[in-house]
Amino acid sequence: MYVVTSEQMRALDNYTIRRIGIPAIALMENAGKAIAEEVLKLCLERHGGSRLPSTAVARTSGSDQACLPEEERCDRPTSLSGYPAAAEGPSTGNERVIEMSRPSPVIDGDARLPTALAAQEHWLILVGKGNNGGDGVVAARHLRDAGISVTLLYAAEPSALAGEAAVQRDAAAALGIPALVHGRAAVDYGAYTGIVDALLGTGATGAPRGAYAALIQAANDSGLPIVSADIPSGLDADTGARHEPCISAAVTVCLAFLKRGLVQYPGAGAAGRVVVRSIGIPASLCREQGVGTHLLTPHVLRTELGADVSRRRAPDGHKGTYGHVLTVGGSRTMSGAGLLASRAALRAGCGLVTWALPASLVLPLSGAAPEVMLAPATEEESGGYWNEASAEQVLALAKSRDVLAVGPGLGRFEGDARWLRRLWEEWEGPLVVDADALNMLSAAGDFGTWKPRAAATVLTPHPGEMSRLLGIPTAELQRDRIGAAAGFATGHGVTLVLKGAHTVVASPDGQTYINTTGTSGMATGGTGDVLTGIIAGLLAQGHAGPSAAALGVWLHGRAGERAARHRGHPASVIAGDVIEAL
Structure with missing residues (x-):
């Protein structure tokens, strides 16, 4: 599934209208109808009825189904990850979902609510003066045709609407259809059962003002369920920033393609359940127009990255078929990080793992994971810590291994940037860089002069580590995670995994690929080390850098979800649980 910026959406919209010849009024009609259908679904769910039959269910082939556990077969509506919604069970802390729905040809009897x-x-439709408002007016017509009472509430004088929106106003x-205008009379929100937010669309910038701000605040204060058209009003469509005020939606009906702001926090938290609906813009245009951001799903993994979940x-x-990983990490006070990464590499499917660590730790850690081989990489006198001289031994060990994973529990030491540079420039195989190795990289000061690597190179920073790599505050980084990750990856010729929600x-x-598997329970020490091991294990099995990273992130999140269900609560999950759930 493609994820677009507001600028890309405008370009796709214009191309469809001007080059393909689909009239703008037709796109608006489709959009409004889709919004109305989702309102009807919400009403039916609220009254305990079954869902209306326009939701598409993602399916795999029969042979794929046979390889999956029963609770994970793709015969249920998809979750935000593109995988079937979780089986009945305890919460995983990740209940917000996104659905891919096909519009029905018409709103017919099947889409009507029972008369009672x-x-x-009685739904109140908040109407802005742009095309988003026009979508809302269309939705009002279709809702009335389906048997629901509606009232339009214009944010500005109706005469302010222009173009296709004005045509819909006149219809x-x-x-x-009853209509009110903000400011002319008080609105009794208690007289309504729901609200359609069609105030501001992807073209809006900055915080809502005047009538728009007042209507947004009143809608939120009403306590009524809100269905937003395309994006919640007050949300930045590109970054996910929530302006003040911003609609808190129960459902967001995203039109044509998923918007970036709906899959980045804090905006993702304002959107409620996100439903992506086609309005007639061909999906093939995204590739033709160079859209390069995708929601990470099994379909995208398979078709874009050649990875099979x-x-x-x-x-x-x-x-030997499945490769040999050399994990370089762990120190006297953080030995567990190296152990977690090594075990995760094996659970990800690689054939062999050797864990390189300070010599004095080899004997105490022997047997901690019987499947993992241990190798001393420093002299005995190092006291359980790393030193610059150990680079020679690490490189010697790497000669007979397929992948090098560096950083978990490594610690910092004198000359560590020079130590890392030797590994970076002299090791010619795939490399995963995490944790303290990333801090060495950001502290080096001369990273720009390091020899570019030809082999797959994957960096896995959390926001704090990424902010140090970029030299910017974490808050600034978080405002545009997609742009920051993409810029660093292309600028340095690496695959960049920017961790977080x-x-x-x-x-x-x-x-770029946005992953939505996972749970809040994974916010615990060691889960990043587990991810490093998973990615390294997939690289050892022959995956390219982007494929190993994307599949690794997706599998890591799915394992976290399973672990949360097994433990009964997300807060009970620890890193080892994630490994066991792989």
Whole structure:
């Protein structure tokens, strides 16, 4: 699924109208109808009825189904991750979902509420003066046709609407749909059962003002369910920043393509359930117009990155078939990080893992994970810590391994930037850089002069580490995570995994992928080390850098969800649980 900026959306819209020849009024009609259908679904759900039958269900082929556990087969509506919604069970802390729906050809009898239920509904449609407002007026017509009482509430004088929105205004007036204008009389929100927010669309910038701000605040204060058209009014469509005030929606009906602001926090928290609806703009235009951001789903993993979430194994494979990872990490006070990364690499499917660590820790940690081989990489006198001289031994160990994963629990030491530079420039195989190794990189001061790497290179910073790499405050980074990740990846020729809620994976060619698997329970020490091991394990099995990173992030999140269900509560999850759930 493509994810677009407001500028890209305008370009796609204009191309569809001017080059393909689909009239703007037709796109508006489709948009309003889609919004009305989602309102009807919400009404039916609220009254305990079944869902209306226009939701598309993502499916895999029969052979794919056979490889998946029963609770994970793709025969249910998709979650935000593009995977089937979780089976019945305890909350994983990730209940917000996004649905991919096909518009029905018409709103017919099947889309009507039973008469008794329809009589209980009266929806207030908040109408801005732009095309978003026009979408809302269309929705009002279709809702009335479906048996629901509606009232239009214009933010400005109706005469302010222009173009297609004005056509829709006149049609509504001709049909006698009741209309109010903000400021002329008090509005009794208690007389309504729901609100459609069609005030501000993707073209709006800055904080809402005047009548728009007042209507947004009143809508939020009403306590009524709000269905937003395209994006919640007051939300930055590109960054996800929530201006003050900003609609808090129960459902956001995203039109044509998913907007960036809906998959980045804090905006994602304002959108409620996000439903992406086609309005007639061909999806193929996104590729033709160079849209390079995708929601990470099994379909995108397969078609864009050549990665199969079922991770089939060759029937005649052996441990050498699936590669050998060398984990470089752990120190006297942080040995667990290296252990977690090593175990996760094995759970991700690689054939062998060797854990390189300070010599004095080898004996105490022997048997901590029987499947992991240990190798001393410093002299015995190092006291359980790393030193610059150990680079020579690490490089010697790496010669007979396929992938190098550096950083978990490493600690900092004198000359560590020079130590890392040697590994970066002299190791010719795939490399994963995490944790303290990232801090060494940001502190080096001369990273721009380091020899570019030809082999796959994956960096996995959390926001604090990324802010140090970029030399900007974390708050500034968080305002545009997608742009920051993409800029660094293309500028340095690496795959960048910017961790956090809705992790961003950026590839060297400028493509970006937004992951939505995972749970709040994964906000615990060691889960980043687990991710490092997973990515390294996938690289060892032959995945390219972007493929290993994206699949690793997706699998990591799915494992976190399973762990939360198993533990009964997200807060009970620890890093080791995620490994066991892989």
